[in-house]
Amino acid sequence: MPNRFDERTDATLASLRAGGQYKHLQMIEGPMGPSVRLREFGECLCFCSNNYLGLANHPEVVEAGIKGLRDYGAGTASVRFICGTFTPHETLERSIARYMGTESAYTFVSAWTAAEALFPTLCEPGDIIISDELNHACIIDAIRLTTVIKKGVHKAVYRNNSLSGPGSLAEALANAKANKEVTGQIWVVTDGVFSMEGSIGDLATMRRLCDEFNAMLVVDDSHGHGVMGKTGRGTHEHFGMINPLDAAPTNANRVDIFTGTLGKALGGGAGGFVAGSRRVTELLVQRGRPTLFSNALPVTVACSANKAIELLLADPGMVARLRDNCMHARTSIRAAGFEVIESPTAICPIIVHDTAKAIRMSRRLLELGVFVIGFGYPVVPEGHARLRVQISAAHTREHIDRLVDALRKL
Numbered sequence: 001m002p003n004r005f006d007e008r009t010d011a012t013l014a015s016l017r018a019g020g021q022y023k024h025l026q027m028i029e030g031p032m033g034p035s036v037r038l039r040e041f042g043e044c045l046c047f048c049s050n051n052y053l054g055l056a057n058h059p060e061v062v063e064a065g066i067k068g069l070r071d072y073g074a075g076t077a078s079v080r081f082i083c084g085t086f087t088p089h090e091t092l093e094r095s096i097a098r099y100m101g102t103e104s105a106y107t108f109v110s111a112w113t114a115a116e117a118l119f120p121t122l123c124e125p126g127d128i129i130i131s132d133e134l135n136h137a138c139i140i141d142a143i144r145l146t147t148v149i150k151k152g153v154h155k156a157v158y159r160n161n162s163l164s165g166p167g168s169l170a171e172a173l174a175n176a177k178a179n180k181e182v183t184g185q186i187w188v189v190t191d192g193v194f195s196m197e198g199s200i201g202d203l204a205t206m207r208r209l210c211d212e213f214n215a216m217l218v219v220d221d222s223h224g225h226g227v228m229g230k231t232g233r234g235t236h237e238h239f240g241m242i243n244p245l246d247a248a249p250t251n252a253n254r255v256d257i258f259t260g261t262l263g264k265a266l267g268g269g270a271g272g273f274v275a276g277s278r279r280v281t282e283l284l285v286q287r288g289r290p291t292l293f294s295n296a297l298p299v300t301v302a303c304s305a306n307k308a309i310e311l312l313l314a315d316p317g318m319v320a321r322l323r324d325n326c327m328h329a330r331t332s333i334r335a336a337g338f339e340v341i342e343s344p345t346a347i348c349p350i351i352v353h354d355t356a357k358a359i360r361m362s363r364r365l366l367e368l369g370v371f372v373i374g375f376g377y378p379v380v381p382e383g384h385a386r387l388r389v390q391i392s393a394a395h396t397r398e399h400i401d402r403l404v405d406a407l408r409k410l
């Protein structure tokens with residue numbers, strides 16, 4: 001006799017299939033690049049990866065991983081504080097701190113884990129976390145977890161990127177100040193680049209508001225690192241909130257804490273980080289549950305990520321190439337008659353509204369040799385389904401023109 005779980009899960013999966021919302025995993029048979037070989041569709045141009053700088057299969061990034069594997073073996077076989085901290089972790093963390101212009105950095109197996117470590121560890125009862133409604137799921141879940149683990153931590157949500165007026169960050173900050181139960185730290189958290197919209201958080205204004213209320217600003221810039229700002233350091237650089245690369249790190253007039261991923265522009269392997277003051281990373285080392293009770297980032301991945309950051313620091317030209325490609329793509333997609341959200345990021349969502357339609361369009365594009373994923377509910381709100389086109393520095397003009405030709409055929 002089927003148990004309750006089997007029954008309800010079969011019903012859920014059947015309804016996804018019936019509604020045309022069932023996700024099929026595409027099998028990739030070679031490395032990630034501007035084009036990929038798909039088991040079912042053959043060679044396709046890839047416009048849905050986060051390989052923004054084209055470093056995922058860069059020969060030096062691959063070689064650094066192979067050398068790491070040879071020199072340090074396949075695994076740490078330990079959490080960081082027992083016997084899982086290897087010299088490549090130290091090298092990578094120093095290089096992330098230098099890249100971010102922070103005093104310190106600490107790595108995790110993913111940005112998701114970094115967020116899950118950060119808030120429950122740093123927050124204490126009487127604190128409040130104020131969060132943008134469109135923040136990534138890892139921030140939302142990390143906040144939920146914090147309020148469960150640390151009873152007495154408050155939370156508030158403001159409308160996406162709304163900084164003044166009803167439902168805004170300014171209002172949430174004023175409410176927090178007036179709330180007698182908020183006796184501790186105020187935290188404000190936003191994505192730098194919103195992953196589904198490709199829009200950016202107005203970090204400069206947020207900084208000013210945080211200063212007014214003595215709040216700490218936390219930014220998850222997973223889609224901004226390697227992409228935004230002249231040298232690709234992130235959305236804060238886009239707003240001029242950064243020292244030149246050779247300046248001593250300081251936390252004045254800037255973001256207090258960053259979380260980010262190594263699984264997108266910075267090599268595309270895996271891993272996440274927290275970058276901020278030394279006291280932040282020290283507390284995470286001492287008290288962060290995901291780091292006390294879960295294995296370290298694999299050394300091979302750390303070696304590849306470190307090489308990716310080195311390459312980026314040595315050649316900011318790749319960020320300029322990405323920016324040119326993004327401008328060309330947005331202009332051409334719009335000229336082909338599609339509704340594209342305007343922004344300076346590498347994420348160009350084409351709004352098609354209906355989830356089943358987005359999935360059908362994505363399937364048709366695959367038949368035309370172009371790999372773009374359709375996103376619908378529950379990843380985005382009902383009625384806001386979209387094709388999310390993502391641009392890479394590794395794309396050529398010709399690749400982008402072929403994408404637009406395929407879109408025209410839809």
Ligand SMILES: Cc1ncc(COP(=O)(O)O)c(C=O)c1O
Pocket residue numbers: 109110111112113136138191193195220221222223260261262263270271272
């Ligand atoms: C804004 C944002 N934060 C965090 C993550 C999670 O990154 P990771 O894959 O390293 O856990 C993602 C991944 O999609 C993201 O888009």
